[in-house]
Amino acid sequence: SAVISQKPSRDICQRGTSLTIQCQVDSQVTMMFWYRQQPGQSLTLIATANQGSEATYESGFVIDKFPISRPNLTFSTLTVSNMSPEDSSIYLCSVAANQGSYNEQFFGPGTRLTVL
């Protein structure tokens, strides 16, 4: 399976600021996914990021709040904009194991964000 890294591992931010989370994969992947896990909750898909096209956002998530970049097949960023305490969550990127099996996803180590 692909080796996935995320930066930062954790951060504590002030409300109103923005944080960009990076996700790096050691091999080229077509689809990358960004999830959020709020305290005590399960994972919720924010958006799907394909290289060379706009990200596809799930209901309840908008590009202005969570802009995503996907400049190449090994890298993506998620920005959490104008943060509030409700954005305190673990943010995870994942990649599909292989083309044709997009459900089989492997996750990065996650970014734990606390907003004060």
Added chain:
Amino acid sequence: EDKVVQSPLSLVVHEGDTVTLNCSYEVTNFRSLLWYKQEKKAPTFLFMLTSSGIEKKSGRLSSILDKKELFSILNITATQTGDSAVYLCAVGGSNYKLTFGKGTLLTVNP
């Protein structure tokens, strides 16, 4: 809307016990069911199931899917303290999206 329900929500056992975790689902255009183990932050992939009645096994862990009754179970035999974690069930549909359940918190005491 796709839905995944896991039970129990939490479970406390002693080392050596066998546990069964349950996952039921409703999903449009079902493709697969996945089990993950989550310790700290990152979910670790355990199994992906696509066919009914075929058991997948890895060491002391095994899982099976029933597509007629829309559920799956994850069994862990001879539990160890290192098995303590949240076990997540997720279902994938044709749009590549994974819908997760809330997880089962398993605590294995020595």
